[in-house]
Amino acid sequence: MKFDRELLKGTTETFILAVVAAQPSHGYQLVKQLKLKSEGIFQLGEGTLYPILYKLETKGWIKGKWDECAGMRRRRVYRITPAGRRQLTARSEQWDELVRGMALLLGGSINA
Amino acid sequence: MKFDRELLKGTTETFILAVVAAQPSHGYQLVKQLKLKSEGIFQLGEGTLYPILYKLETKGWIKGKWDECAGMRRRRVYRITPAGRRQLTARSEQWDELVRGMALLLGGSINA
């Protein structure tokens, strides 16, 4: 990962939610999409992603469905729920606030 | 605190470093400055702040000094070190990257 891992905490669920909201996906696909869409800034391992997907589903923010076609590895496709969309909105707003707060504090130290 | 606490993880050390860089301060004062300067967005308790100050000092990023004047409660004033300033720069850059990554992913879900 490109960051001190701690910097990511709490943001991970949010951006996973965002990517699932943009397009229903299965886990393995998400690993690649996250990397691609974020231009390599976020790179989750499967051991990080899957547990989060389970958790998001438990909370009712995404809903998984087994996709089994003949001659194809079975995969679990997740899509966002209405509750998940509300979560995403709320978290987006919190994120904006956090960014604003950081700008206020980091800005003040530029020339000190 | 205004946020899901997890959203803050990893950012806390960074903005404390920034505020100390802007102006040498002691712990109790920092609690108030953080709230004030961030326009109420960040509100750390003392139980959160002090352990972080000790850690930052252990790592050599800030340096504390007892300030004892007659007729005055003794207080420990911290100022940033050269190494701390380098840390702050590095973390600032990481933060910008993180913000950029989030913008890429959150932006994509606006109309999905």
Added chain:
DNA sequence: GCACATACCTCGTATAACAAAGTATACATC
């Protein structure tokens, strides 16, 4: 003498992100 703001300190808890290891299927190619 009392309340209150100032100032610092410490312990225990929850849980997030991660690495590592494991299981198993499709497909190419030799």
Added chain:
DNA sequence: GATGTATACTTTGTTATACGAGGTATGTGC
């Protein structure tokens, strides 16, 4: 038909962050 690679999902154990709650002690105003 054996071998290798990409796909796809699952589980376990570790680390350390932020926090709440509680504790100590000094200066100021009334």
